[in-house]
Amino acid sequence: GESVGLHLPTLSVQEGDNSIINCAYSNSASDYFIWYKQESGKGPQFIIDIRSNMDKRQGQRVTVLLNKTVKHLSLQIAATQPGDSAVYFCAENRYNAGNMLTFGGGTRLMVKP
Amino acid sequence: KAGVTQTPRYLIKTRGQQVTLSCSPISGHRSVSWYQQTPGQGLQFLFEYFSETQRNKGNFPGRFSGRQFSNSRSEMNVSTLELGDSALYLCASSYAGLAGGRETQYFGPGTRLLVL
Numbered sequence: 243g244e245s246v247g248l249h250l251p252t253l254s255v256q257e258g259d260n261s262i263i264n265c266a267y268s269n270s271a272s273d274y275f276i277w278y279k280q281e282s283g284k285g286p287q288f289i290i291d292i293r294s295n296m297d298k299r300q301g302q303r304v305t306v307l308l309n310k311t312v313k314h315l316s317l318q319i320a321a322t323q324p325g326d327s328a329v330y331f332c333a334e335n336r337y338n339a340g341n342m343l344t345f346g347g348g349t350r351l352m353v354k355p
Numbered sequence: 356k357a358g359v360t361q362t363p364r365y366l367i368k369t370r371g372q373q374v375t376l377s378c379s380p381i382s383g384h385r386s387v388s389w390y391q392q393t394p395g396q397g398l399q400f401l402f403e404y405f406s407e408t409q410r411n412k413g414n415f416p417g418r419f420s421g422r423q424f425s426n427s428r429s430e431m432n433v434s435t436l437e438l439g440d441s442a443l444y445l446c447a448s449s450y451a452g453l454a455g456g457r458e459t460q461y462f463g464p465g466t467r468l469l470v471l
Contacts (some may be wrong), residue, residue, distance in 0.1 A: 274457040285359070285445050285462035286398075293457065331398065335456045340411045341388050341449055343460065345398035 250329065252350045261319040265332035265346045268313065272334035276343070277306060277317045281328045289317070289330075327353045357382065359448050359463035367469045373434040376466045380427050380448030387429040388460065389421060392443040404429050441470045
């Protein structure tokens with residue numbers, strides 16, 4: 243399930259370091275945001291989500307930050323592990339658009355042992 | 356609980372043919388969405404089905420169609436295949452199919468279609 247083209251942004255980090263993946267969204271009407279992880283040969287896997295009435299949400303080793311002023315979303319992964327190596331996508335959902343998600347282009351995270 | 360399943364996993368077709376892909380959502384999930392993933396265009400929304408009705412549609416030609424059955428299983432069909440239809444087709448399901456969205460969607464492994 244590789245999903246990305248030749249020009250996919252890549253973030254390379256050392257095992258144990260923290261990773262920050264950024265995403266800009268375009269639609270001011272979007273009010274629900276999700277981060278997905280996609281490993282080779284698999285479909286996107288849900289990581290964490292956030293609604294527009296929040297600016298931060300934490301999960302296990304992951305934190306999502308939302309800045310509505312500049313329409314920016316980030317995913318922070320603490321103590322990055324080799325198993326975190328994958329392509330990460332942000333997605334946005336507008337209210338009353340059902341479950342239609344608009345995805346960003348993705349960022350490839352490579353974790354060096 | 357079993358995840359979203361898609362069949363077949365791989366498919367090779369020739370131009371002009373048609374293809375039908377199948378998706379079984381997580382048990383109890385009522386909304387099914389389809390996405391196309393290509394290296395050039397990324398992940399793009401095709402359509403969403405809830406209660407056997409298409410609720411949203413992306414910007415794809417009419418050759419792409421779908422349906423949902425009473426047990427929430429869904430199929431999508433692509434007629435008159437073109438080379439550019441080669442892609443990974445992903446299905447995602449969510450529980451309540453709320454019109455307002457904001458639901459966690461769970462993806463299947465996808466069907467990789469190659470058009471020759």
